[in-house]
Amino acid sequence: MKFLLPATLLMAALPSFAQDLAALTAETKKTVLPVVPKVVNAMQDAVADKGVAGAIPVCKEQAPALIKEKRQETGWDIRRVSLRTRNAERATPDLWEARQLADFNIRAAQGEKIDSLEKSEIVSIDGKPVLRYMKALPVGDVCLKCHGPAETLDAGLKSVLTAAYPHDQATGYTKGQIRGALTVKRPL
Ligand code: HEC
Incomplete structure (x- = not known):
């Protein structure tokens, strides 16, 4: 059985996770995604009230704080990542994330709607099953x-x-491009 990938072994051993992918994804989205419109709305308000420079803390502090709150509430690893980072320390994607971001760009170029670009997969990390979810x-x-x-x-x-x-x-983005993604690692 050595030729099998660990993830394949895991899925064979735990078929119920595969069946549950849709349900786990739906639950993960319901828990995490409300953060996104909250940040966008806060950004719109801050730019209107305080001007652009005054709105920097929304992307720099408020968004990370809202994400941290969710992390503490759920115990999941939740972050923002991008292929072109402003804050590389916080937002550099790992290999799986970089691959999905590249794939999002391809899917967008093929005409998929950016608002619905997401990816969900059960992977094995250190021999343990983890749900990975990403939203553009x-x-x-x-x-x-x-x-x-x-x-x-x-x-x-x-x-x-x-x-x-x-x-x-x-910088250098135009409207309708993908700035990055919200990414979740949820131990199962
Ligand atoms: C007022 C300026 C400002 C506006 C407007 C703004 N951002 Fe940002 N953005 C920043 C700053 C500053 C950072 C770096 C935050 C940090 O230090 O972690 C950032 C970082 C990010 C990151 C994290 C990845 C990275 O590159 O470090 C994402 C994702 C992001 N912004 C998306 C958006 C989206 C989507 C919008 C529009 C809804 C937006 N930003 C509007 C200033 C802004």
Whole structure:
């Protein structure tokens, strides 16, 4: 049986997980996804009330704090990742995540709607079953103010961003692209 991949062995041993993938995914989404519109709405309000530079804490502190709250509530590993990070320390994808992000870009290019791009899979990590879930985060109008083409960004904002993120790769996006993803690792 040595030729079998560990994940294959795991699925053979635990067929019920395979049958439960849809139910586990639905439950994971219901728990985690409400964070996304909360951040988008907070961003829209903050930009309107405080201007762009004043809205930086929404992406820098508020979004991570909301995600941390969910992590503590569930015990799952929840993060934001991107192929072009602003904060590489927090948001660098692992191999599985990088592969899904690349695949999201391909699926979008093939005409799939970005709002519904997601991936769910049961994998084996250190011999234990884990549900991995990822949901694409699309670039909407408000995102362009801080993630749009560098030459379109507000000058004051640009200097704040450059000072805080000297290795920023998260500009140059256009509306409807994929900024990154929300990613979940849920031990089963
Ligand atoms: C006011 C400026 C601003 C706006 C508007 C903004 N962001 Fe961000 N974004 C940031 C900053 C600053 C960071 C780095 C956060 C950190 O230090 O973890 C960031 C990081 C991120 C990350 C984490 C990955 C990375 O590159 O570090 C994602 C995902 C993200 N933003 C998505 C969005 C989306 C989607 C929108 C629109 C709904 C948006 N942002 C709007 C400033 C902004």
